[in-house]
Amino acid sequence: MFRAIRLEAGAVQRGGREVCGPGAPLFVDLTPEPEHLAFLRDRFGFHPLALEDAASMDERTKYEEYPEATFIVVHRLGPAPTDEGLQARELHLFLTRDALVTVHSAPLAEIDRLLDQFADQFANGASPLARGPDFVLYRILDAITDAHFDVADHLTDEIEDLAGEVTGGTTEDPELLARILQARRTHALLRRRLAPQREVLVALARPGEGRVRPETAPYFRDVLDHLLRVTEEIDTGRDLLGSVMDVHLSSVNNRLTLVTTRLTLIATIFLPLNFVAGWFGMNLEILPAPLAKVVVIAITLALPPSLWWWFHRRRLL
Known part of the structure; x- marks a missing residue:
């Protein structure tokens, strides 16, 4: 995939490499095929290290200044195809004074929607590119950050559902612990991916730094504020999730303690019966006293309900 949009003398040109003068x-929006990256090297003269990173879709979030361009790596997180956990999609960006290049292997709905919006705005005589490539970069990062609000809200709702199940006494669900652990892994991934992106936005929002014009820097500060709100919501969810885990484990331990106590009391009730049977050896036919058989049977029948009544009165059962 190779898509390019060029603005020259008020006219819009859309196409491939032929419009990249x-x-x-x-x-420019493209996938990291070798021939596309070679074109970027020849057309823009990007640094070899930046192009090497752009070819790999396993990079950490970063912001690097090169003589030819600013190189940025961010991640867009969304639900995984299996509906379990999150899927991180990586986006590489090159920003120069007159161009913005995005590189990604998986489709990104934010960029597709942005291109559609650009087409409508071009038709109406308004061009986002007229405000500079740095403003287009702002539009992309703003759309990705807003998408993370939906992810954070969905995870918060899931944690609240888990908290309701735990406090409602449904700890016998064998899948409850697995769901809590999955939510913890999801939150850890979300925070691990989004926290470094604050440094990227801080660098972009700093006036007079890099290739962002002073009039565009306030827009990046607005995106930074949105990202901080997302990370705060993630931190709140992480704390709530830790409390849910503690309550769940406490409930399981309490149930285990209750079961152990009841089994111990049952064993205690039958212990005197074992003593009576062992003492008399169950040889009732040869007991010397004529009423011995009746006494032994009476003791055997009276001990269990007596012990049960005493334990119940002491609220042990």
Whole structure:
């Protein structure tokens, strides 16, 4: 995939490599095929290390300044295809004074929607590229950050459901612990991916730094504020999830203690019967006293209900 949009003399050109000439605002969206990266090297002169990172879709979040361009790596997180956990999609961006290049292997709905919006705005005579490639970068990062609000809200709702089940006494569900652990893994992944992106936005929002114009820097500060709100919601969810785990484990331990106590009391009730049977040897036919058989049977029948009544009165049962 190779898509390019170019603005020159008020006219919009859409296409592939043929519209990627110098001297006019340009937006390029492509997949990391070797021939595409080779074109970026020849057309823009990007640093070999940046191109090497762009070819790999297993990079950490980063912000790096090169003489030719600013290289940025961010992650867009969303539900996994299996509906278990999250899936991270990696996005690489090159920002120059007159161009923005995005590189990604998996489709990103935010970029597709942005291109559709750009087409409508171009048709109406308004061009986001006229405000500079850095403003297009802002639009992309803003859309990705807003998408993370939905992810964080969904996870918060899931944690609240888990908390309701735990406090409602449904600890016997064998899948409850697995769901809690899955939610913890999901939150850990979300925080691990989003926390470093704050540093990227801090660098972009700093006036006079990099290739972001002073008039565009406030927009990145707005995106940074949104991201901070997302991370705060994630931190709140993580604390709530830890409390849910503690309550669940306490409930399981309490149930285990109750079962152990009841089994111990049952064994205690039958212990005197074992003593009576062992003492008399169950040889009732040869007992010397004529009423011995009746006494032994009476003691045997009276001990269990007596012990049960005493334990119940002491609220041990």
